Amino acid sequence: MSRAPIGAFEATVLAVEDLSPSFRRVTFGGAGLQGFGPNAHPRDLRIKLIIPPGGAAAPQFDMLGFLAEQEEAGVSWYQAWLQVDPEIRGAMRTYTVREWRDEDRELVVDMILHSDEDGHSGPAAQWAESAQLGHSLHLIGPSRDAEAPPAGIEFAPGEADQILLAGDETAVPAIASILDSLKDASVQGKAVLEVPSAEDIIDIDAPAGFEVQWLPRGAADFGELLEPAVREAVRAETSAYAETRAYAEVGASSPGSSGPAEAPGSSRSDRELDDVDIDKEILWDVPAALTQAAQGSSSETEKEARPFYAWIAGEAGPVKRLRRYLVQEVGVDRKQIAFMGYWRQGKAEG
Incomplete structure (x- = not known):
């Protein structure tokens, strides 16, 4: 049966690599990504990472089950997510997919490590700085079996050379x-x-x-x-x-x-x-x-x-x-x- 174009998934950290002082590469995988996939080259595909609250190593809230219930009730995933207390649901941040290895079901995301003038980092940068093998989070992205093309891709040069x-x-x-x-x-x-x-x-x-x-x-x-x-x-x-x-x-x-x-x-x-x-x-x-x-x-x-x-x-x-x-x-x-x-x-x- 075809899934909704956009779905929620759980992703587990398989590898962490520092590319430079500002770029940290995180490779996600695990059983939770079996249903994820753009079914083509991702180009500039955007996804949402849900950062667990309080520096937790894994989600503390069954967001996947909650969103599935809300979808059956006709509520969009975003409106459903907004209903949840931020201290429970965590923080949502948008990232682009650096690479999607379809055969291995592995998702590569290059995350920016940055801080403000006072040395404070946002929740995503803090999570990236402490990410270790086995840590996990939820993400929102395209469903592998969706009939519609994935949303979140803007690069479309057409006939331009x-x-x-x-x-x-x-x-x-x-x-x-x-x-x-x-x-x-x-x-x-x-x-x-x-x-x-x-x-x-x-x-x-x-x-x-x-x-x-x-x-x-x-x-x-x-x-x-x-x-x-x-x-x-x-x-x-x-x-x-x-x-x-x-x-x-x-x-x-x-x-x-x-x-x-x-x-x-x-x-x-x-x-x-x-x-x-x-x-x-x-x-x-x-x-x-x-x-x-x-x-x-x-x-x-x-x-x-x-x-x-x-x-x-x-x-x-x-x-x-x-x-x-x-x-x-x-x-x-x-x-x-x-x-x-x-x-x-x-x-x-x-």
């Missing part, structure tokens, strides 16, 4: 997974990764034709190095970016008029952006969220006229500014870009 990936350390696992998914694809591009220090530059396999640029942040603010690097990547004189600009110049304004050139397949309305208040809202502007009408035609002409795709994630402030730059200043078609505010400085994310 020139790709830009950019983000801070929270986006590094997703970008690494995306690059792995592209290893047999005939694409070119660049990955721009801003990390806390040079010691956080880790091994990432990129497909031929892909450049990986690491930006150790040091004492700089989040995005201070990432933003100019992304702007430079877009301006770079590669054939694909030049082609994108050449298409735009064909539709440039006539002499005497003002305003930037239109990118092919885009219109003025495509470039109008809502002013997202990132202190109150999550910045999540992805092609899948556009209405069917806004997604427009998929003719071969338009595909050839839009060879570029960008995927940008990380702290919401820089992501918001890059969103405005690419869409409003450069005129890149919104159907060809995914912008995701993974987190907001000073705010806990669920």
Whole structure:
């Protein structure tokens, strides 16, 4: 019988490996993951880790049984989870899957070890710091036997053959997974990764034709190095970016008029952006969220006229500014870009 697209699972720690001062790799497995699985490459698949309260080595609450009962009553897993006392249910945090080993039923998650200015870490970082073999937690993710495609995947470049990936350390696992998914694809591009220090530059396999640029942040603010690097990547004189600009110049304004050139397949309305208040809202502007009408035609002409795709994630402030730059200043078609505010400085994310 087919399961719901999203399910709750218990995952047991099989291995813990320090990749760098900021990245700790945790490999999960066990009988509880038998029903988990995206049934394809995870790309930038998001899952929810439920961190046991009080530093417990295992969940203290039968969340799986509770959610199953609530599902039968027609209550969604998230609404059901909210009903439970936080001191019992624990804390929920979102992570991307670094690797899913389907044959072995093993899930790899690269977790960020970080603290605030006072040296305090959040519940997920604290859990990761103390994780040991045999520890376990609950997670929310795609069900192996679900008929619908898994939710939580945004990377969808379509026919694009020139790709830009950019983000801070929270986006590094997703970008690494995306690059792995592209290893047999005939694409070119660049990955721009801003990390806390040079010691956080880790091994990432990129497909031929892909450049990986690491930006150790040091004492700089989040995005201070990432933003100019992304702007430079877009301006770079590669054939694909030049082609994108050449298409735009064909539709440039006539002499005497003002305003930037239109990118092919885009219109003025495509470039109008809502002013997202990132202190109150999550910045999540992805092609899948556009209405069917806004997604427009998929003719071969338009595909050839839009060879570029960008995927940008990380702290919401820089992501918001890059969103405005690419869409409003450069005129890149919104159907060809995914912008995701993974987190907001000073705010806990669920």
